[in-house]
Amino acid sequence: MTPSYRMQYSKKGPARYISHLDLLRSFERAGRRAGLPLAFSQGFNPHPKISFAAPLGVGTAGEAEYADIELTADLPAGEVFRALSGVLPEGLRLLEVRSIPDQSTSLMAAVDCATYRALANLSRPFGRKELDSVISSFMARPEIWAERKLKTGGKKKQNIRPGIFTLSGKSENDIIILEAELKAGSNGNVRFEEVLEALMETVDLPLKSGFVLSRTGVFTRFGEEKKALWQDY
Amino acid sequence: MDLLEQILPLVQKPARYTGGEWNIVRKDWAKADIKVAFAFPDVYEVGMSHLGLQILYHVVNSRSDALMERVFAPWPDMEEKMREHGLPLFALESYRPVRDFDVIAFTLQYEMCYSNVLNMLDLAGIPLRSNLRGEKHPLVIAGGPCAFNPEPLADFIDLFVIGEGEEAIEDFLDSYREAKSRNLARKDFLTEAARVPGVYVPSLYRVEYRADGEISKVEPVLEGVPEVVEKRVVRDLDKVSFPTRPVVPSTQIVHDRIMIEVLRGCTRGCRFCQAGMIYRPVREKKPATVLRQAAELVRQTGYDEISLTSLSTSDYTPVRSVIAALIKEHAGRGVGVSLPSLRVDNFSMELAKEVQKVRRSSITLAPEAGTQRLRDVINKGVTEEDLMAATEVAFREGWQAVKLYFMIGLPTETNEDLDGIIRLAREVLAGGRKAGARRGRLRVTVSVSSFVPKAHTPFQWEPQLPLAVLKERQAYLAAGLRERGLVFNYHDTAVSFMEAVFARGDRRLGAVLENAFHLGCKFDGWSENFYFEKWLEAFRQAGLEPGWYAYRRYEYNSVLPWEHIGAGLSKQYLMLEHQRALAGETTDDCRTGACSGCGLCPGLEVEPDYAGGEGDAQLPDAVQ
Incomplete structure (x- = not known):
């Protein structure tokens, strides 16, 4: 086994538009610029051993994302943090790095849920009470169907209601903010865009712009409690 | 924002x-x-x-x-x-x-x-x-x-x-x-x-x-x-400014790697090639400069590949030792070396072999024409033996995909030359089978573009073949190249036609461009965005005939639209090269053979600048 590190980072500004695949390349290049001894997979087309907690949609900002990276030499986490911090493209910012033990569960498998925030400009104020009632009747629905495109080109309807854990909203003057906690990870994932789209079908908000989306956190669950992906490290 | x-x-x-x-x-x-x-x-x-x-x-x-x-x-x-x-x-x-x-x-x-x-x-x-x-x-x-x-x-x-x-x-x-x-x-x-x-x-x-x-x-x-x-010419590639902190895109681009220019110019003298004419003389970078820039670029970019770029990198005098040094220094950290343009010869294959220790892809070779006669006309110093030997090495070394570039519509081309393309492609394929390449995997791609006469080349006076004729020749090739393992690609003839019009056109075409813009033409180099009908309409509106530009044979005493732009080549030289082409006579590379008298060195007061050193590039034999 090779020394592994868990990174917490934010992805904002221009970096929001870096796609998942390109993000892997961005970290790989940053690692090389930092002079880190990256570990590579064996085989015909070696790639660096970097894995992400959960893919983030292009355009959505990430305030506290996670990725694991493997190196071939055991370096103090602080050194990895310092080396990488100065070489990331604009908008990618390292928040914290910790060493993780070899036998830890994979990052992706640890993810259970994520929190999101959407912000948009309104052309006129929208009453808080009205917003609350729209959301509570939305959440009262037993089923909420979203249409998903399949890789095969077809489409599939999916009930996303069980994956919407919380949804709340507030509006002040010409700004509306919606927040949600949604199911995430490899055992089923609900996209915030799907939720917003379904919600917009039930209410005619005076939107002046599209929503600007952020994922504010990614978590693992212990029963009712949600925890950051640091676990015990 | x-x-x-x-x-x-x-x-x-x-x-x-x-x-x-x-x-x-x-x-x-x-x-x-x-x-x-x-x-x-x-x-x-x-x-x-x-x-x-x-x-x-x-x-x-x-x-x-x-x-x-x-x-x-x-x-x-x-x-x-x-x-x-x-x-x-x-x-x-x-x-x-x-x-x-x-x-x-x-x-x-x-x-x-x-x-x-x-x-x-x-x-x-x-x-x-x-x-x-x-x-x-x-x-x-x-x-x-x-x-x-x-x-x-x-x-x-x-x-x-x-x-x-x-x-x-x-x-x-x-x-x-x-x-x-x-x-x-x-x-x-x-x-x-x-x-x-x-x-x-x-x-x-x-x-x-x-x-x-x-x-x-x-x-x-x-x-x-x-x-x-x-034209302006840089005299010393070692002294001129070269970026070692290039912008590194966050999204994948076409050439997503370090590019180090190792030499500028090419003296092979292919008669259709505008780059080979306008970027003379040859100037090489010193190996020490290349290695220093490479080390800095790896550190500053984080790329995993160094490409040694130029019009013909296997001509770079110290190419072999530079590649060896780069691999020695960087391969350990997963950084490979690649060569963008390979010549059709054994030496280039040897280089490719060294390079592929790190990364392997398909091999691209450009014989350009199907017969020795036509290759002599265009002064492409490549023989059939070169091609067969090169591809044999490639297959033996484990490549299973070979791409061959040809051009159709070259001056003096006949059916025999088209048959030559078909024959060469089939022979390369047969060579691959003989070398034991797996049947399902073995692929010879024949990529055919249409000749476009370009300014400042010996073929600048030559007309382009009519669009319909080019189409017929493409169809002829397509029919002849139908076989398992052969893939035939060709360029849209209408695009090549427009390219010829603007490559040798004059300032009256400004009206056409403006019309085309108003008709919504854009991204014409992308087939999905090219609308030939709109271009024809743009010409109609301007009262101009595109064929007049593309199909015109300029005379030696014609005033060419670009005659007031100097590429450093004497008109005498271009005329002589044109005549030698039509006579099927080849001309030496001035690196090794006699000076071809292109007029550049005395005219612009420059000289070729070779990196020297071991001189391990394999240069062509002088042709008499």
């Missing part, structure tokens, strides 16, 4: 428009006397793959008095949103509108990007025609290989820089700053700039035509404006 943020979620590949890449240079707008926008008239992934952009970006941003930002042609989906929301064309560093810059500098890499030049000006809110632009508008300049026949764009570009740009742009900026400090009017500045070596100001030349439409005379309208604008 607010409006942009609203638009970005609605377009494909938004990372094309966000900037923020590693090594981006953002300078203080208020502190720069001269603000230049480098405009690449194609999409981001193509433009960012262009080394010239990185070089000029570095040169200009290294100056304390200037800044350079980048702008690319927005893909049609983005353009639509920008027009819908009234977002003008902006630069990626500051997101400022391009029209706020002092200078917009286009690079012209390919004739089929001309419609994008016009479209970008329009998106920027800048009048297309230079005579409609005033003191408040940016100066629109252009360079690159297509500037060697700048005439089709003469109505739109204020000033062209002919030849290599990294030193010329410094001279241009010096004269611009000086003019700005004197508050010189635009017109007066252009007159002064016309005296800067390599600068061509089209509005300062008058073109006269004969009754039959041919040009009778091109002359400067003012005294002191040169009759012929000679």
Whole structure:
């Protein structure tokens, strides 16, 4: 086994538009610029051993994302943090790095849920009470169907209601903010865009712009409690 | 950036428009006397793959008095949103509108990007025609290989820089700053700039035509404006500025790797090749320079591949030792070396073998023509034995895909030459089978383009074959290349036809370009965006006949539209090479054989500059 590190980072500004695949390349290049001894997979087309907690949609900002990276030499986490911090493209910012033990569960498998925030400009104020009632009747629905495109080109309807854990909203003057906690990870994932789209079908908000989306956190669950992906490290 | 943020979620590949890449240079707008926008008239992934952009970006941003930002042609989906929301064309560093810059500098890499030049000006809110632009508008300049026949764009570009740009742009900026400090009017500045070596100001030349439409005379309208604008040439590649902190895109681009130019120019003398003619003489970088730049580039970019670029990298004198040194130094960290252009010979295969220890891909070779006779006509010093030997090595070494490039419609081509292409492709395929390549995997791709006569080449006088004939020849090849393991690709003949029109056209084509822009032509180099009917309509509206340009045989005494642009080659030489071509006579590479008398060295007072050292490149035998 090779020394592994868990990174917490934010992805904002221009970096929001870096796609998942390109993000892997961005970290790989940053690692090389930092002079880190990256570990590579064996085989015909070696790639660096970097894995992400959960893919983030292009355009959505990430305030506290996670990725694991493997190196071939055991370096103090602080050194990895310092080396990488100065070489990331604009908008990618390292928040914290910790060493993780070899036998830890994979990052992706640890993810259970994520929190999101959407912000948009309104052309006129929208009453808080009205917003609350729209959301509570939305959440009262037993089923909420979203249409998903399949890789095969077809489409599939999916009930996303069980994956919407919380949804709340507030509006002040010409700004509306919606927040949600949604199911995430490899055992089923609900996209915030799907939720917003379904919600917009039930209410005619005076939107002046599209929503600007952020994922504010990614978590693992212990029963009712949600925890950051640091676990015990 | 607010409006942009609203638009970005609605377009494909938004990372094309966000900037923020590693090594981006953002300078203080208020502190720069001269603000230049480098405009690449194609999409981001193509433009960012262009080394010239990185070089000029570095040169200009290294100056304390200037800044350079980048702008690319927005893909049609983005353009639509920008027009819908009234977002003008902006630069990626500051997101400022391009029209706020002092200078917009286009690079012209390919004739089929001309419609994008016009479209970008329009998106920027800048009048297309230079005579409609005033003191408040940016100066629109252009360079690159297509500037060697700048005439089709003469109505739109204020000033062209002919030849290599990294030193010329410094001279241009010096004269611009000086003019700005004197508050010189635009017109007066252009007159002064016309005296800067390599600068061509089209509005300062008058073109006269004969009754039959041919040009009778091109002359400067003012005294002191040169009759012929000679190209700029960098003398020493080791001393000239080269970027070791290039912008590293966050999204995948076409050439997503370190590019180190190891030599400039090529003296092989292929008679159809414009690059081989206009980038003379050969100048090589010293190995120590290459190795130093490579080490710095690996550190500054984080790329995993170093590409040694040039027109013909296997001709680089110390190529083998440089590759060995690069692999030794960088392979341990997963950084490979690649060669973009391989010659058809054993030596190149040996190089490819060394390189593929790190990374393996398909091999591309360019015999260009199907018979020895025609290869002699074009002076492509490659024999059938070379090709067979090279591909044999490739298959033996485990490559299973070979790509062969050919051209059809070359001067003197007959059916025999087409049969030659078919025969060669089949022989290479058979060679692959014999070498034991797996049947399912073995693939020989034959890629066929149509000959386009280009300015400043020995074939500049030659007509292009009629479109219908080219189509027939493609069909003939397609029929002959039907076999398991063979793949046949060919270029759209209509695009090649338009390319020929603009490659050898004159300034009357400005009207056609403007019409084409109004008809919605853009991204014509992308087959899905090329509408031949619109182009034909643009010609009809202008009352011009495209065939008159593409199919015309110019006479030796014709005044060519680019005759006042000097590539350093004597007309005598080009004529002689043309005659030798038609006679099937080959000409030596001046590296090893006799001086071919192209006139460049004495004319521009330069000399070839070889890196010396071990001299391990395999050079062609002198041909008598």
